[in-house]
Amino acid sequence: MITRRKILKSLGATALAVPALSMPLVARAQGAAGRVVVVGGGFGGATAAKYIKRRNPDIAVTLVEANSRFYTCPFSNLYLGGLRDFESIGHSYDELTGDYGVELVTGWAQDVDGDAHTLTLASGDVLEYDKLVLSPGIDIRWGAIEGYDEAAAELVPHAWKAGPQTRLLREQLEAMEDGGTFILSAPDNPFRCPPGPYERVSLIANYFKTNKPNSKIIILDAKDNFSKQGLFQAGWEALYGDMIEWVSLSNDGRVVRVDAEAREVETEFGVIHKADVLNVVPPQKAGAIADAAGVTNEGGWAPVDPVTFESRLVPDIHVIGDASVAAPMPKSGFSANAQGKVAAAAIVAAFAGEEPSEPSWANTCYSLIGPEYGISVANVYKVVDGEVVVADGGGVSPADADAEFRRREAVYAEGWYDAIANDTWGTVA
Amino acid sequence: MTETNTNHTFNGISRRAFLAMTGGALALASFPALALSDAWRRVDEINAVVGDADPIAQGVNIELPLVTENGANVPLKVGIGRPMAEGEHVTAIHIYAPRNPFPEIATFRFVDGFDVPEIETRIRLNESQTVFVVAELNSGAVLMGERDVRVTVSGCLTQADTYAADSLFETRVRVAESVANGTPLEVLTLINHPQETGLREDAQGNPVPKRLIERLEARYNGEVAFVAEFNRSISSNPYLRFFITPEESGALDLVWTEDTGASAQFNADITVG
Numbered sequence: 001m002i003t004r005r006k007i008l009k010s011l012g013a014t015a016l017a018v019p020a021l022s023m024p025l026v027a028r029a030q031g032a033a034g035r036v037v038v039v040g041g042g043f044g045g046a047t048a049a050k051y052i053k054r055r056n057p058d059i060a061v062t063l064v065e066a067n068s069r070f071y072t073c074p075f076s077n078l079y080l081g082g083l084r085d086f087e088s089i090g091h092s093y094d095e096l097t098g099d100y101g102v103e104l105v106t107g108w109a110q111d112v113d114g115d116a117h118t119l120t121l122a123s124g125d126v127l128e129y130d131k132l133v134l135s136p137g138i139d140i141r142w143g144a145i146e147g148y149d150e151a152a153a154e155l156v157p158h159a160w161k162a163g164p165q166t167r168l169l170r171e172q173l174e175a176m177e178d179g180g181t182f183i184l185s186a187p188d189n190p191f192r193c194p195p196g197p198y199e200r201v202s203l204i205a206n207y208f209k210t211n212k213p214n215s216k217i218i219i220l221d222a223k224d225n226f227s228k229q230g231l232f233q234a235g236w237e238a239l240y241g242d243m244i245e246w247v248s249l250s251n252d253g254r255v256v257r258v259d260a261e262a263r264e265v266e267t268e269f270g271v272i273h274k275a276d277v278l279n280v281v282p283p284q285k286a287g288a289i290a291d292a293a294g295v296t297n298e299g300g301w302a303p304v305d306p307v308t309f310e311s312r313l314v315p316d317i318h319v320i321g322d323a324s325v326a327a328p329m330p331k332s333g334f335s336a337n338a339q340g341k342v343a344a345a346a347i348v349a350a351f352a353g354e355e356p357s358e359p360s361w362a363n364t365c366y367s368l369i370g371p372e373y374g375i376s377v378a379n380v381y382k383v384v385d386g387e388v389v390v391a392d393g394g395g396v397s398p399a400d401a402d403a404e405f406r407r408r409e410a411v412y413a414e415g416w417y418d419a420i421a422n423d424t425w426g427t428v429a
Numbered sequence: 430m431t432e433t434n435t436n437h438t439f440n441g442i443s444r445r446a447f448l449a450m451t452g453g454a455l456a457l458a459s460f461p462a463l464a465l466s467d468a469w470r471r472v473d474e475i476n477a478v479v480g481d482a483d484p485i486a487q488g489v490n491i492e493l494p495l496v497t498e499n500g501a502n503v504p505l506k507v508g509i510g511r512p513m514a515e516g517e518h519v520t521a522i523h524i525y526a527p528r529n530p531f532p533e534i535a536t537f538r539f540v541d542g543f544d545v546p547e548i549e550t551r552i553r554l555n556e557s558q559t560v561f562v563v564a565e566l567n568s569g570a571v572l573m574g575e576r577d578v579r580v581t582v583s584g585c586l587t588q589a590d591t592y593a594a595d596s597l598f599e600t601r602v603r604v605a606e607s608v609a610n611g612t613p614l615e616v617l618t619l620i621n622h623p624q625e626t627g628l629r630e631d632a633q634g635n636p637v638p639k640r641l642i643e644r645l646e647a648r649y650n651g652e653v654a655f656v657a658e659f660n661r662s663i664s665s666n667p668y669l670r671f672f673i674t675p676e677e678s679g680a681l682d683l684v685w686t687e688d689t690g691a692s693a694q695f696n697a698d699i700t701v702g
């Protein structure tokens with residue numbers, strides 16, 4: 001591996017010495033400056049592909065993505081609450097292919113050979129890479145909760161990847177009679193989008209309030225505390241009275257068994273809860289391709305060097321987004337986007353024979369408790385001794401803010417969504 | 430907060446997992462002797478238990494997250510899987526977190542005949558560190574295992590006090606009413622309690638006095654079958670899963686004792702068939 005790096009470095013140096021314009025076009029198109037394959041066109045992958053091309057168009061970038069259109073989890077809770085239509089959270093890859101010359105392969109990445117530097121697709125096609133970026137997001141740990149497998153998810157959606165699952169949950173909410181009970185089972189950390197379950201019940205409560213006011217919401221939680229808890233609970237009380245009940249881990253909130261047919265769950269100490277609409281947000285792990293590439297640890301996530309997001313286990317594979325271990329950075333679209341830029345810069349630098357620069361990031365998580373009631377938490381992160389740590393700066397929305405402040409944060413949340421969608425896919429919803 | 434692949438399911442599954450863990454040859458295969466670092470020698474509390482014994486780095490299975498985003502509540506599972514010689518059994522399991530203000534987390538005492546050396550609980554970790562587990566055998570042998578845990582604070586996580594003052598000492602227990610003879614009986618317990626360390630200040634800056642559940646004792650037909658000794662680093666709402674193996678039908682009594690002397694009880698009749 002060391003030899004290989006050295007070769008790339010000297011190659012990079014040569015490429016630099018030759019003025020870019022004098023290079024034959026063919027060679028540029030074939031990626032004279034290096035070949036990168038990116039798996040996953042979500043928040044992390046699309047950003048990495050774009051920013052590699054922005055920094056050095058001579059690098060050949062191939063994006064492998066299973067779907068031709070990407071639907072975001074961010075704002076999918078607004079869709080569930082009836083506040084947005086589904087297409088408004090969909091994005092195409094036109095900017096990446098059209099403006100940036102990224103080659104798009106619509107297909108499923110099946111396997112990686114880290115020694116040979118090849119990626120094999122389900123179609124059987126093989127792609128060679130100098131650097132591989134994996135941003136596959138999460139996979140569900142099927143069976144981690146007894147009775148919750150893929151078949152069960154067709155009856156009891158998780159809706160933790162935006163798409164058919166999200167639509168199924170919305171259909172069930174629409175079909176539910178007034179006076180029904182919606183139950184959400186929330187997992188232990190780490191999982192995708194720590195405030196996500198609580199935003200979801202908020203916007204479903206908003207839908208119930210206007211359409212099915214006698215309904216009830218129960219969150220069964222495998223944790224004793226959650227992201228922005230105080231702000232959420234105050235907001236729930238202010239907007240929805242006692243419609244939402246939160247059952248913590250210590251109050252027997254952890255679901256251990258799901259009966260999908262009966263829409264029932266059983267908690268740790270044996271209490272059975274019956275729902276009219278049941279949403280299980282199950283325990284998660286890195287997307288399957290990370291396992292196949294051998295970059296995951298026994299916890300199911302990919303440890304990385306936070307300066308480059310290169311795997312600590314397999315060289316020349318960078319893992320970004322939800323699949324990576326970047327704690328204390330949360331598994332958020334915002335983090336994935338920021339990490340995509342860090343990995344892009346590191347890869348461009350490596351091809352040029354340069355040292356990566358020390359990154360620092362910010363993450364802001366907006367959550368909506370109602371359409372006009374937003375809250376946020378912001379944090380700044382830096383790298384100390386090879387680990388990500390929280391730096392000074394950032395903060396949470398004040399507990400005693402007035403209605404106007406909450407309304408403005410809801411507006412900022414919309415602005416955040418438009419900005420990140422534009423930065424990642426070049427699309428404005 | 431976890432990153433382990435712990436399968437927290439019940440009854441059938443966990444028992445099977447347990448049996449697989451202690452099942453002779455299999456256990457040997459899955460617990461190769463591992464090199465033990467010397468770090469434990471610097472911890473007085475561990476030395477006190479180890480004494481002159483030469484700890485064996487085998488058979489101690491520790492499940493802890495690699496990274497935790499909430500040091501106040503870290504799930505821990507310990508099982509002793511070393512095949513025992515005839516008549517040999519585990520008498521105690523001790524847990525230590527040397528970088529906590531008080532390294533001793535808990536001790537679990539097993540009684541010959543009832544002993545099934547596996548427990549699951551939730552602990553407090555002040556910072557990133559190595560957690561040590563020491564198992565004493567009646568033969569005098571000492572087994573030891575260690576596990577590194579990284580403690581971070583999630584940027585999206587805000588802490589809140591979760592213990593409910595209006596239901597102090599309320600207990601939750603899950604235990605089967607009947608069990609086949611010779612099969613371990615799983616006992617899952619939780620008691621609502623702040624497990625105050627005495628090291629914390631309240632919102633006004635006044636020290637909050639120490640107040641701990643110190644002991645959980647399980648008696649079967651009046652005989653002590655299992656004892657847990659809890660210290661400051663057991664999470665609030667002390668949670669414990671353990672097993673006993675009753676040989677005849679009888680009464681299970683659980684008694685929790687606070688350092689004030691106050692106590693809480695739970696009783697159940699168990700049919701052994």
Ligand SMILES: Cc1cc2nc3c(=O)[nH]c(=O)nc-3n(C[C@H](O)[C@H](O)[C@H](O)COP(=O)(O)OP(=O)(O)OC[C@H]3O[C@@H](n4cnc5c(N)ncnc54)[C@H](O)[C@@H]3O)c2cc1C
Pocket residue numbers: 039040041042043044045064065066067070072073074075076077107108109110135136137138159160161192193196197200287288289320321322323331332333334335336365366
């Ligand atoms: C309900 C909900 C609300 C959320 N709200 C917010 C929010 O408000 N703000 C925020 O910042 N974050 C939010 N998130 C979190 C955010 O969605 C994720 O953190 C983010 O999507 C992670 O980006 P990623 O690149 O790691 O994965 P993803 O964005 O999921 O992208 C992964 C892509 O990889 C593709 N893929 C995976 N495996 C393969 C393969 N083998 N072959 C080909 N393609 C593959 C998938 O099709 C997918 O398109 C929310 C999440 C949920 C569930």
